[in-house]
Amino acid sequence: AQKVTQAQTEIxxxxxxxxxxxxxxxTRDTTYYLFWYKQPPSGELVFLIRRNSFDEQxxxxxxxxxxxxxxxxxxxxxxxxxxxxxxxVYFCAxxxxxxxxxxxxxGTGTRLKVLA
Amino acid sequence: AAGVIxxxxxxxxxxxxxxxxxxxxxxxxxxxxxxxxxPGQDPQFLISFYEKMQSDKGSIPDRFSAQQFSxxxxxxxxxxxxxxDSALYFCASSQRTGAAxxxxxxxxxxxxxxx
Numbered sequence: 203a204q205k206v207t208q209a210q211t212e213i214x215x216x217x218x219x220x221x222x223x224x225x226x227x228x229t230r231d232t233t234y235y236l237f238w239y240k241q242p243p244s245g246e247l248v249f250l251i252r253r254n255s256f257d258e259q260x261x262x263x264x265x266x267x268x269x270x271x272x273x274x275x276x277x278x279x280x281x282x283x284x285x286x287x288x289x290x291v292y293f294c295a296x297x298x299x300x301x302x303x304x305x306x307x308x309g310t311g312t313r314l315k316v317l318a
Numbered sequence: 319a320a321g322v323i324x325x326x327x328x329x330x331x332x333x334x335x336x337x338x339x340x341x342x343x344x345x346x347x348x349x350x351x352x353x354x355x356x357p358g359q360d361p362q363f364l365i366s367f368y369e370k371m372q373s374d375k376g377s378i379p380d381r382f383s384a385q386q387f388s389x390x391x392x393x394x395x396x397x398x399x400x401x402x403d404s405a406l407y408f409c410a411s412s413q414r415t416g417a418a419x420x421x422x423x424x425x426x427x428x429x430x431x432x433x
Contacts, residue, residue: 237421245406247361247424293360303374304412305351306422308360 204229206296208309215284216317223279223312225294231255233299236270236277237306242290253277284316320344322425324409330431331399339394339428343411349373350392351422352384353408361408367392368414399432406430 205228215221227236238250251261253270261268265282281288291313295306323342331337343350349368353361363376367386378384381399386392396403406429410422 235421239424244426245429246426247408247410249421249423252421303351303366303368304349304422305363305366305374305376306353306361306410307363310360 204231204296204298204307206294206307206309208292208294208312210312211310212313212315214315214317217286218283220280220282221284221314221316223281223292223294223314225277225279225309227275227277227294227296229275229296229298231298231300235297235299235304237295237297238268238277238279239293239295240290241293241311247293250279281314284314286316286318289314289316322409322411322423324407324425324428326428327426328429328431330433332433333399333401335399335432337396337399337430339396339407339409339430341392341394341409341411341425343390343392343409344413344423347411347413347423348390349412349414349422350386350390351410351412352378352392352394353410353424355406355408355427356402357405359405364394396430401432404430404432 207226234255236253240248267280269278291311294309297304351366352364355361364378366374370386384394406427410424412422
């Protein structure tokens with residue numbers, strides 16, 4: 203069965219600290235997509251990254267980086283030198299190609315609080 | 319760039335009333351998804367449409383129905399509202415390209431409060 207686990211319910215860090223948000227997924231598909239979305243207090247869901255199952259190359263975008271490891275079914279997200287504006291709920295999501303509709307299965311989210 | 323537009327942004331209804339939420343996808347996007355996010359919860363998939371046909375159905379109550387129109391906008395109709403229907407309702411759109419979809423882009427959501 204498809205499932206996304208974000209074991210960290212809430213994380214608090216002090217500004218400028220690095221923080222890693224964990225995501226572990228379960229799927230029987232060989233073709234799937236992984237995503238991270240940010241949900242700030244205003245409520246909208248902001249797309250951060252999409253990864254397909256054939257591309258295990260890690261990615262860096264500014265202060266954000268993602269580590270995709272199929273061997274451990276993990277897709278972790280690291281924020282370097284965190285800022286107060288990074289405070290939000292972060293969702294990891296999975297989409298399976300064979301579902302035909304690419305609907306997203308979300309994890310329960312990790313609330314990140316960055317303190318000044 | 320154009321984004322997914324949802325209306326209204328906020329809606330207050332009484333129990334047993336009916337509500338209609340609207341979603342206008344990004345131009346040229348052919349797939350629409352509806353999600354429900356309860357307080358402190360993750361978004362839960364309700365239903366999706368591809369090229370105006372229902373493509374998948376999730377945990378959508380029978381009291382809810384939805385459709386996608388010829389201009390690709392979608393409406394979620396909710397009847398006999400219950401207090402538990404209070405939630406943030408997201409619409410997302412994507413574009414089918416061959417064997418895969420682009421990532422889904424979400425609207426800002428409609429916050430429904432049932433009193």
